[in-house]
């Protein structure tokens with residue numbers, strides 16, 4: 001039979017009248033004696049009441065009952081409080097209690113893992129002398145719109161007059177109430193570039209910045225890829241040498257070691273985009289196609305090779321060049337790469353040079369510069385591998401020409417962390433991006449960095465059985481033995497907190513059995529009991545929970 005709202009209201013009013021007797025009811029002592037003699041026995045002695053308290057007769061009155069808490073919440077602390085008024089039916093909107101697809105809640109146990117991870121991110125950054133920064137999660141959309149046709153794009157939403165601009169497909173973007181186009185950041189690097197430009201000459205180089213921030217990408221969900229993730233970034237601005245990349249990889253290795261991951265679990269594939277640049281140059285492929293080619297090649301492990309070839313050809317890369325590119329991408333040793341680079345450089349004869357310069361879409365001066373930089377990639381990589389030896393992480397890194405990375409702005413060394421079993425997506429990735437600032441109208445500065453997500457690493461830790469046991473840990477649980485002693489118990493809690501001790505203060509009148517269960521749940525070291533006779537003597541009772549040792553201590557000696 002449907003409930004009659006008027007009848008419910010009357011019933012509710014009656015219940016409230018009844019519950020107004022609650023203070024009297026609650027003030028009945030929970031213990032036969034409010035002194036500490038109970039400590040010898042963990043048994044809770046019920047007060048004598050005119051009628052027996054059972055979970056059933058109490059719960060029929062109010063959910064605040066201690067007995068109900070003991071019986072039904074298994075000692076984990078139950079929900080209690082006065083009855084709430086009946087809902088007004090027209091306001092009831094049944095909601096989906098799951099978070100939006102691809103996003104996560106962080107209940108306490110998940111939050112502990114996240115905090116542990118972030119703590120390690122921060123500790124490693126501190127060990128390397130980096131300063132923490134952050135940027136708004138909401139940025140101007142323009143910051144993320146690039147012309148390269150990266151993975152993060154939407155070619156179906158071609159909006160510019162020239163129909164050339166690609167909006168980032170995975171971008172969460174919208175118009176705000178002030179008609180501004182804004183976006184939830186999909187990554188942190190453009191914001192970093194913006195801030196560096198804004199700071200201008202006021203900052204002293206090199207900058208060593210790190211950030212841990214939430215990023216949003218409307219991505220197809222796979223293991224370790226979600227629509228919202230946190231990224232740890234470390235970036236060095238102002239160092240043109242490969243020492244910066246070596247330092248950054250060293251910091252990631254340090255992080256892996258701290259959390260129990262070894263070189264047999266994880267490795268870094270390292271390459272340089274300059275390798276590709278050289279191949280493209282040899283085949284007279286204009287510079288403006290470079291970013292696009294990199295992005296197509298980045299998909300090499302995700303889509304069939306024939307698709308890659310098709311995409312390259314339709315981007316304007318000749319058949320010969322496609323074959324040469326794929327050959328170079330399969331090189332997995334620096335020595336072989338060096339041989340190939342020399343061969344490529346020699347193959348650029350004057351005939352080709354002339355043909356190249358004649359091509360109006362190509363900047364001849366740039367081309368000449370590139371010719372002079374032949375072998376730069378090899379030199380950078382050799383230096384990096386030699387530094388890796390000095391840092392002591394040689395066994396972690398390997399050369400792999402197929403790594404180009406999916407973001408347009410990289411210009412030199414690129415690297416990716418991968419699991420050696422090949423079960424997961426990239427764990428982290430980064431590289432050099434010396435020309436990003438000028439794309440935003442600033443003066444270029446040498447820059448490199450990496451992003452390290454919070455999702456794949458957790459999958460890897462699960463695979464390896466390395467998820468740490470992180471339980472709630474509160475040092476003390478403080479409990480008044482009588483409702484009248486809740487004030488003194490608060491004083492004890494404040495005193496301990498003032499001394500830097502964490503305290504879970506029992507806020508309601510609860511039986512001792514409940515208190516012990518709670519102490520176990522929160523992994524408390526000590527139970528501090530405030531009983532009336534002890535309190536009158538300026539003392540409290542202490543029980544060390546690991547050893548069951550118990551004693552009384554003067555309040556001012558409580559440490």
Ligand code: HAM
Pocket residue numbers: 186187188189217219224225226227228229231233234235407426427428429430431448449450451452453454455456
């Ligand atoms: P990225 O390769 O796009 O690079 O992302 C870096 C890392 O973020 C990935 O390796 C992965 O760990 C994590 N990640 C990315 N997308 C997702 C996702 N949808 N779900 C879960 N995790 C994800 C960048 O973002 C560059 N801005 C990194 C950088 C910083 N380069 C220089 N400085």
